[in-house]
Amino acid sequence: MFTSDYLRELSDKAITSLTFSPEADKLFAPVRYILSLGGKRLRPVMCLMSCNLFSDKIDEALMPAVGIEVFHNFTLVHDDIMDKSDLRRGSPAVHSRWGLNQALLSGDVMAFIATDCIGQAPAKVLAKTLKLFNTTATEVCIGQQIDIDFEKKKFVTEAEYLRMIELKTAVLVAASLKTGAIIGGASEKDQELLYEFGRLLGIAFQIQDDLLDTYGDTRMFGKKTGGDIAANKKTYLLVKALEVAGGERLRTLRKLIESSPADEEAKVTAVKAIFDELEIRLQAENLAYDYINKAFQSLEQVSVKPDRKSELKQMTVNLIGRVK
Amino acid sequence: MFTSDYLRELSDKAITSLTFSPEADKLFAPVRYILSLGGKRLRPVMCLMSCNLFSDKIDEALMPAVGIEVFHNFTLVHDDIMDKSDLRRGSPAVHSRWGLNQALLSGDVMAFIATDCIGQAPAKVLAKTLKLFNTTATEVCIGQQIDIDFEKKKFVTEAEYLRMIELKTAVLVAASLKTGAIIGGASEKDQELLYEFGRLLGIAFQIQDDLLDTYGDTRMFGKKTGGDIAANKKTYLLVKALEVAGGERLRTLRKLIESSPADEEAKVTAVKAIFDELEIRLQAENLAYDYINKAFQSLEQVSVKPDRKSELKQMTVNLIGRVK
Numbered sequence: 252m253f254t255s256d257y258l259r260e261l262s263d264k265a266i267t268s269l270t271f272s273p274e275a276d277k278l279f280a281p282v283r284y285i286l287s288l289g290g291k292r293l294r295p296v297m298c299l300m301s302c303n304l305f306s307d308k309i310d311e312a313l314m315p316a317v318g319i320e321v322f323h324n325f326t327l328v329h330d331d332i333m334d335k336s337d338l339r340r341g342s343p344a345v346h347s348r349w350g351l352n353q354a355l356l357s358g359d360v361m362a363f364i365a366t367d368c369i370g371q372a373p374a375k376v377l378a379k380t381l382k383l384f385n386t387t388a389t390e391v392c393i394g395q396q397i398d399i400d401f402e403k404k405k406f407v408t409e410a411e412y413l414r415m416i417e418l419k420t421a422v423l424v425a426a427s428l429k430t431g432a433i434i435g436g437a438s439e440k441d442q443e444l445l446y447e448f449g450r451l452l453g454i455a456f457q458i459q460d461d462l463l464d465t466y467g468d469t470r471m472f473g474k475k476t477g478g479d480i481a482a483n484k485k486t487y488l489l490v491k492a493l494e495v496a497g498g499e500r501l502r503t504l505r506k507l508i509e510s511s512p513a514d515e516e517a518k519v520t521a522v523k524a525i526f527d528e529l530e531i532r533l534q535a536e537n538l539a540y541d542y543i544n545k546a547f548q549s550l551e552q553v554s555v556k557p558d559r560k561s562e563l564k565q566m567t568v569n570l571i572g573r574v575k
Numbered sequence: 576m577f578t579s580d581y582l583r584e585l586s587d588k589a590i591t592s593l594t595f596s597p598e599a600d601k602l603f604a605p606v607r608y609i610l611s612l613g614g615k616r617l618r619p620v621m622c623l624m625s626c627n628l629f630s631d632k633i634d635e636a637l638m639p640a641v642g643i644e645v646f647h648n649f650t651l652v653h654d655d656i657m658d659k660s661d662l663r664r665g666s667p668a669v670h671s672r673w674g675l676n677q678a679l680l681s682g683d684v685m686a687f688i689a690t691d692c693i694g695q696a697p698a699k700v701l702a703k704t705l706k707l708f709n710t711t712a713t714e715v716c717i718g719q720q721i722d723i724d725f726e727k728k729k730f731v732t733e734a735e736y737l738r739m740i741e742l743k744t745a746v747l748v749a750a751s752l753k754t755g756a757i758i759g760g761a762s763e764k765d766q767e768l769l770y771e772f773g774r775l776l777g778i779a780f781q782i783q784d785d786l787l788d789t790y791g792d793t794r795m796f797g798k799k800t801g802g803d804i805a806a807n808k809k810t811y812l813l814v815k816a817l818e819v820a821g822g823e824r825l826r827t828l829r830k831l832i833e834s835s836p837a838d839e840e841a842k843v844t845a846v847k848a849i850f851d852e853l854e855i856r857l858q859a860e861n862l863a864y865d866y867i868n869k870a871f872q873s874l875e876q877v878s879v880k881p882d883r884k885s886e887l888k889q890m891t892v893n894l895i896g897r898v899k
């Protein structure tokens with residue numbers, strides 16, 4: 252079995268080795284830039300690990316894994332335009348550095364670089380791999396649409412929120428795992444179990460990200476906490492709080508999130524106080540752990556020997572519980 | 576042989592029949608809108624005609640043909656953002672009607688709808704069809720990049736201009752024809768001959784479009800002529816004029832295109848007068864006809880009986896000579 256460290260290196264190398272036409276350096280410089288900002292390479296590593304459950308020929312899954320990572324970065328470039336986010340992983344966002352038009356066009360070309368990588372899946376599973384990719388990419392766009400629409404909605408239910416993060420975040424993790432399983436030669440049933448593992452895990456990760464933004468250790472988290480609260484972002488925490496709060500507390504919370512005070516820290520403190528009164532943190536943590544437990548139950552059922560699953564399990568365990 | 580009218584209807588029907596997730600109407604409304612604005616459906620019809628040269632099973636090429644049309648419309652949605660064009664085919668551009676963010680995201684999802692259509696090519700030619708599509712899509716992005724970069728360049732050579740339109744416009748026409756040929760079961764040689772036919776034709780069409788904007792019959796052309804001159808757009812005519820003009824005439828032309836006078840019509844008239852002195856129109860027409868002749872020479876060599884080529888020839892003849 253290959254370790255997650257090795258697979259991350261392998262993914263990084265393959266990403267760095269992507270070559271682009273020399274005819275338009277301006278087009279590809281932002282592509283190289285966003286791909287060089289790093290990140291955990293969670294998706295390609297998950298794809299390769301999933302392939303490795305069934306096969307040692309992980310090279311067959313390498314370019315599709317890279318394609319998924321390129322697609323993920325494509326969404327970051329365009330989402331940062333839509334969200335007017337100036338920073339990405341602590342560096343200037345592509346549109347901040349090169350302007351909107353360049354971010355739009357360099358993002359566009361990444362969609363086809365991604366698909367070209369997916370197109371390098373083995374011939375006998377190409378149609379299925381490509382179909383999964385296109386379906387997933389479309390779902391991610393739908394998720395982003397729902398997220399944008401949330402901004403204008405006064406009230407979002409917990410179910411609506413969970414569906415949004417399922418589409419915007421979780422299905423791509425799920426598709427990464429299923430892609431690896433398809434290429435590794437897994438049975439249909441195992442492909443679906445790994446998809447489900449990824450889907451549940453993806454939802455849990457997003458809830459944890461929401462928790463991190465409010466309760467994370469600034470030293471480990473790398474940025475100031477409370478950013479989501481200050482920006483009135485509809486996170487799981489806020490959605491849940493608005494759902495369970497009542498009476499005077501609800502009115503106070505509504506007033507707080509409709510305000511943009513000069514003293515952001517006082518606002519963050521006040522909202523967090525309401526979260527505490529409602530035990531929102533606990534509920535969010537419990538929900539994330541529910542999803543993680545169900546994810547592991549799905550992984551348990553995958554019909555390969557337990558020791559073949561140990562790397563994937565270990566990596567997952569390392570990724571969770573970053574809040575505590 | 577199927578007629579171009581029948582194939583256009585077939586393409587239109589298939590485009591209208593595309594179904595989208597009901598979960599995000601806002602995302603897909605602009606997709607339906609841009610696809611409903613019509614146009615000649617040149618690319619899908621060319622794709623189907625090319626397939627029909629070799630096979631009567633044109634249904635196998637229908638979804639890939641639709642995919643190429645969806646891709647083409649995807650580029651229109653995003654190009655209109657970049658070019659700040661408020662109108663598309665006489666109707667509001669997507670970003671004018673729904674805003675920039677919506678045009679960006681709805682455009683994005685079209686890239687994956689397109690690829691999903693391409694993915695419905697017959698299994699045995701899927702890898703090749705997909706590779707051609709991704710390569711072409713990347714080239715179209717490079718063409719758009721070069722076009723954007725032209726705006727800031729003081730001097731563009733004729734060769735640079737021709738390469739730009741080859742990438743931005745011609746390779747997609749070429750790929751449409753080659754896709755049909757691949758799916759129709761053409762030999763490698765015939766696939767390349769049809770690609771070349773489309774590439775040369777695509778360049779000729781763009782030169783003719785440039786001519787139309789300046790010299791077109793307003794009644795047939797459907798919009799005011801001289802728009803490119805008023806906007807200082809680097810068309811073939813202007814590029815060529817700047818290349819051959821000298822001395823006082825070059826200085827006058829430079830001054831004109833660096834100006835944004837209140838009286839646009841006077842400017843258009845003055846620039847056209849210089850074009851006339853330099854016989855730019857004649858040179859452009861000759862060049863377009865050179866490309867068309869070479870295109871037909873390529874089509875001649877395709878190894879199917881002449882009468883099978885008659886529909887494709889007729890359609891091409893109908894498309895050219897719109898200026899005269």
